[in-house]
Amino acid sequence: MVSKEEKPKLFRDDGLRHDGRRPDELRPIKMQVGVLKNANGSALVEYGKTRVLAAVYGPREPQPKHISLPYRAILRCRYHMAPFSTHERKSPAPSRREIELSKVIREALEPIVISEMFPRASIDIFIEVLNADGGTRTTSITAASLALADAGIPVRDLVTGVAVGKVDGVIVLDIDEVEDMYGEADMPIAAAPSLGKITLLQLNGVLTPSEFEEALDLAMNGIQEIYKIQREVLKTKYLKAKVEE
Amino acid sequence: MSITPSSDYIIPKLKAETIVSLIRKGVRASGRGLEDFRELDIVTNYIPNADGSAFVKLGNTQVIAGVKLELGTPYPDTPNEGAIVVSAEFVPAASPLFEPGPPDENAIELARVIDRSLREIKAIDLGKLVLIPGKRVWVVWIDIYVLDHDGNLIDASSIATLVALLTARVPKAEVEGEEIRVGKSEYTGPLPMNRKVVTVTIGKIDKIMLVDPDIEEETVLDTKLVIAVSDDERIAGLQKSGMGALDKNEVLKMTELAMKKGKEIIEIVEKSIEASTRGASTEQTARKSREDSEDTDMKGENEEETSQ
Numbered sequence: 001m002v003s004k005e006e007k008p009k010l011f012r013d014d015g016l017r018h019d020g021r022r023p024d025e026l027r028p029i030k031m032q033v034g035v036l037k038n039a040n041g042s043a044l045v046e047y048g049k050t051r052v053l054a055a056v057y058g059p060r061e062p063q064p065k066h067i068s069l070p071y072r073a074i075l076r077c078r079y080h081m082a083p084f085s086t087h088e089r090k091s092p093a094p095s096r097r098e099i100e101l102s103k104v105i106r107e108a109l110e111p112i113v114i115s116e117m118f119p120r121a122s123i124d125i126f127i128e129v130l131n132a133d134g135g136t137r138t139t140s141i142t143a144a145s146l147a148l149a150d151a152g153i154p155v156r157d158l159v160t161g162v163a164v165g166k167v168d169g170v171i172v173l174d175i176d177e178v179e180d181m182y183g184e185a186d187m188p189i190a191a192a193p194s195l196g197k198i199t200l201l202q203l204n205g206v207l208t209p210s211e212f213e214e215a216l217d218l219a220m221n222g223i224q225e226i227y228k229i230q231r232e233v234l235k236t237k238y239l240k241a242k243v244e245e
Numbered sequence: 246m247s248i249t250p251s252s253d254y255i256i257p258k259l260k261a262e263t264i265v266s267l268i269r270k271g272v273r274a275s276g277r278g279l280e281d282f283r284e285l286d287i288v289t290n291y292i293p294n295a296d297g298s299a300f301v302k303l304g305n306t307q308v309i310a311g312v313k314l315e316l317g318t319p320y321p322d323t324p325n326e327g328a329i330v331v332s333a334e335f336v337p338a339a340s341p342l343f344e345p346g347p348p349d350e351n352a353i354e355l356a357r358v359i360d361r362s363l364r365e366i367k368a369i370d371l372g373k374l375v376l377i378p379g380k381r382v383w384v385v386w387i388d389i390y391v392l393d394h395d396g397n398l399i400d401a402s403s404i405a406t407l408v409a410l411l412t413a414r415v416p417k418a419e420v421e422g423e424e425i426r427v428g429k430s431e432y433t434g435p436l437p438m439n440r441k442v443v444t445v446t447i448g449k450i451d452k453i454m455l456v457d458p459d460i461e462e463e464t465v466l467d468t469k470l471v472i473a474v475s476d477d478e479r480i481a482g483l484q485k486s487g488m489g490a491l492d493k494n495e496v497l498k499m500t501e502l503a504m505k506k507g508k509e510i511i512e513i514v515e516k517s518i519e520a521s522t523r524g525a526s527t528e529q530t531a532r533k534s535r536e537d538s539e540d541t542d543m544k545g546e547n548e549e550e551t552s553q
Binding site for chain 2: 115
């Protein structure tokens, strides 16, 4: 009955988290856009040691053709973890988890893509988790949204993801793998920050209604912070491009 | 790869517009109120060969959940716990939209949402399902079978799963050193449960919330939020499902409504279990002298048989 005997210390004696962060502090975040030559749009995003590559192809003709819709573009989305991205090698075949996450990530992006502009076309989003340290689906959404913008696809807003959690009774922002594994709850959220719309919401774990509200507020603040970096990265790339011309 | 669905259930545009305009007036095409579930029928022990089972009819949606316990090895990170595996089959008999073949993303999502709702809150007392610590444990196989799709598959499946678990029994097993002998249709007692959990799916159109959408309503919803609610009034899981978006206040309103409806559903489940235990008590006493047959709260029962 003592399955969690190897549980590491999640909070240090000074009240900070195991990696030295405050409960409401994000991991160091890095973003780059246009990192691939062939894709129409791409982005590489890091939340701490979690590193995700997203590539967007399209709008283009769907394969096979009959899956197209006459009044809008379809989105095709694949979330995939590289075999070397985890501690134990992950089989490259799609797992049930990856199938579910591909669905919820697509559904998180659907509300912001102005798909009606491209009837019968396909917009393809390929996400590769290169290194996993917690928060891979939310990092993926941040990256995919940047890749869509980089591909020049019209969007209503960006989408930004972050995972909040409950760790040793404390609601914390941007949980990593250790906090996810030994914490009491993991709640990934993605939102279109300017529109104030939540496009992904999941909870694995148990929260009281008041803890849930606290977690939701913490996540929305974190999302605003990450959103600033996203916008900055796009501005830097495209404003610089203009100057160079 | 997940693709924007193209073969969704299609209804005439006029009908869709009528459904939406009625909902905006606070009523539904079926005459239900926005916060009313459809009629819920529960049949316990529907599958005699399963260790626990339930047939659930929610309106015209029909689902069976079957629970089977088999000997297995524990996961390396939880050597002193039994295991749970949840799978869902959307059989082609259930809908013109379902094709034979391996579970699609919707079936996988449904199974994983129900799995998570049970796992983290420890709804099943897995610590009591150990035969030889680190080596042999009971694996609780939960198989959800959708027989007829008329909307809200997740809640119907979650109710069926809870009833099947609450009526499931642990097969008799004798441990002799490393050997385990499992008795044929002999049981040591009910499956040890800690908590009762059901999901409540709330649909949204504009700013309007409604519960238990049928298949026609599902086609007009902006989005849905699935909320797992426990008998101790906590949120045991969440899943936004569908293409739309929600703002923060809508999410809070939805969870509040779900807590209320979840409590009601758990009460209905408890009553149906109570009725079935009473009905089956003569049969059970004939098979084995056991008291507690009226006891619907299975917590702490038969500790002596399963503790190691």
